[in-house]
Amino acid sequence: MRTNYQHLVANPVASMPRRIKILKNVVLIALTIIAVRLFFIQIIEHDAWVAKADEQHTLLETIVAKRGEIYMMDQGEPVAVALNHTTYQIIIDPAVTDKDGIKHALETYAKDYITANLDEVYNSEGLRYSIVAKNVPRDTANKIAEENLSAVWFQKNNQRVYPEGEMASGLLGFVNADGLGQYGVEGSLNNLLSGKDGLLKATADVNKVALSIGNDNVRIPAEDGKNVVLSVDRGLEKGIEDLAMDAINSTRATNAAALIMDPNTGEVIAMANLPNYDPANYGAVKDASAYINNVTEVPYEPASICKSFAFSAAINEGVMTAETTYFNQGYEIVDGWKIQNAEQRSSIYGTIDMRTALYWSLNTGSIYALKLLGGNPSAITQQGREKLYDYYYNKFRLGQATNIELIEAEGYIPDPNEGWGRDSVYANMTFGQNLGITMIQTATAFSAVINGGTYRTPTIVKGTLENSEIIEKEPENIIEDKILSDDTSAAMREMLIHNRNYKVRGGIDKPGYAIGGKSGTAQVVRDGAYDDTYAELVGSYIGFIGPEGELPKYVIMVKMWGEGQSIDSGEAMNLFDKISNYTINYLKIKPKV
C-alpha cells in the first residue's frame, strides 16, 4: 500500500504570503487603533490632556503676602505688639515612621508642642496621617528634621504673635486660623494689614522647583501688608489695665472699660477692655462677648454724664448760665411718669442754681435745661425736644459712628416727634437714659464740651511704619466742627471742675491741676422698663485733666459693670481718680506753678 504524505509537507511558497497578509492586517488594525486613539487624544480630548500635562509640569502657587505688624508708641518710639512668626506642624505616617525615633525626638526637642498621644496614634489601625505637634518653632523643627526619620513632614504655618500677651486684647483683636483678622484693629484694618497675595505660575521639575523655561511663566509679587502704628501708649495702656483689673478685683464688677484721649486732637492714647483674653489662644475663650471692644462696639446709657451735653446745649443757646436758678422739689412728673432725683437730701430742695444741680447730678436740673431750650421754663415743648435732638445728634453726633479706625456700633437717639411719650423720653435723655451711645461717642462729644467747643473725629491710628519711619496717616473723613462757643466750653469746664472740688480738698486731686468730671449711674432695662430695684446698675465716669489755667490735656472715661451687680458711679469714679493720677505721673504733666 502506498501512503501519501504529500499533505504533511509544508508548501513554503504558498503559505508565506498568507502569513504576511495576516501580519499586515494585524499591523494595519493596530495602526488604525493607534491612529484612532491618537485622534481622540490630540483632537477630541485635546484640552483635557493639555490640562493634565500642565498640571504635572506647571507650578501654580500663591505667594502669600506677609501680614503687617501692629505697633504702639512708647516714649515716642514705636514698639511691636503684634508680629508674625513661622512655626511648623509635625505630621507623621504611623505605618512608616519609627515610633521610638519620633517619640524620642519629640520628647527631647518639642515636649511643649506635642498635641497627640503617640501610643494612641500607633494603636489606631489604618491611620496614615497624624498631626503630632503644633506651633513648633523653626529651630526646634530643624533639630527634629536632622534626625532623618522616615515619613515625617513639616507643614509651615504663619502664626501671629502678641509679645505683650493679653494686654489690649479687646483693642487688638486676633487673627483666625484662615489668616483673617477678627475684632479690634486686626479686624477693622484687616485689608490694610493683609496686603495682597501674589501669584507664581511656572514650568516646574518633578521636585516642583520653578524653571525659567516655558512660555507662560507668570510671577506677580505679593504686596505685603502695612505695618500699622497706633497712637496708644504701651506703658499707659498697661498701667490703666492694671488699675482697672485691681478695681474689678476689689468690687463686685466683673468688667471694666477705660479710654484716654487727647480732646484737642482726637487722638486715643489708651483703650482698655477688662478682663482681657489671650489673642494667641483666642479659641480658649468661653464667652464670645470677651472679644467685643466695649468702648466702640457697645451702645449703652451713660446716664448722668449726658447732663454735660444737655447743660452745654442750654448754655450755648443763651437760655441758661451756671447761675440760673430753678425750684427743685426732688422730682418731676412728665407724661404721667414720676422722675426722681437720686440725691434726696433736704439741703438741696428749693431754689438752687444749675451749678449745684450739676454738682448733685439732679435729674430735675437737666429737665429744667430742656424746658429752657424750648423757651418755656414750666413745660417741655416740641421746640425743646427738637433743639436737644439737634445738639445730641447733629452737633455732638451721638448715635452716629465716629469714624474711628475700629469696628463701631452706631447706637440711637430717639426722634423728637415720632412715637409715644416724647416728653418723658426726652426728659430721660437729658440724664442719659432712653438712648444708646458708645463710650467713644460720649468721650468725643465730651471733648468738644471742654476743648473750646470743637468736635473732632477720634483717631487711634497714627500712621504706618516703613523702614523704621512713621509715615503719618493722611487725614480722611476727619470732622472739625465748632459746635459750642468758647464761653460755653469755659462755663462747662468751670462747672465740671467745681464738681470735683471736694476731691482737691480730700487730697485725691493734686493741686496745680484742673481736673473736672461727671459721674453716671445707669439703671438697667428689664422686661421693657427700668428696674427700680436697682439690682443691677452700670457705673460710669468721665473727666478731664490738665494744668490749671490751661485747656485740658486729656479726657478719661471709665465704665464698670457686672451682670446682676449694682455698680454705681462712685466705684467708676474711684477708678477714674487712680487713672487720672497715674496719667499725670506717667505723662509727666506739669502743674501750674
Place this chain on the structure above:
Amino acid sequence: MHQTYTTRREASNSFARNRNTVRHTKKSLGSISQIVIVSMLTLVFGLIYVAEGTKATSFDYEISNVESEITEMNAKKDDLAVEKARLNSVAAAKNSTVAAAMEDATVTGYAD
C-alpha cells in the same frame, strides 16, 4: 660623426610630459557618509540645545536655593524680632528680678 639619439624611454617621457590629459570623475558622498554627517550635526545641535537648556535649568536651581536661603533668613529675622519684642515687653519688664528690686519713684520730673 657625432650621432644623437633618443632613448625610447626618453621619447616616451617626453611624450608624457607634453601630454595634456584631463580626467573627469564625478565626486559625491556616499549615502552612509551623508547619514553619518547628518547624524553628527543633529547630535551636535542636540548637545548644544541640551547644554543650553541644562545651563538655564541649573541657574533655576541656583535661584531656588537662594530663594530658600532668603526665606530661611527672613524666618530667622522674624524669630529674632519676636524674641526682642518679648524681651522688651512690659510684662517681661514688670516680672523681671531687676524690676522687682527697684524702689517706687517718689520724685516726678516734668517735661517742659
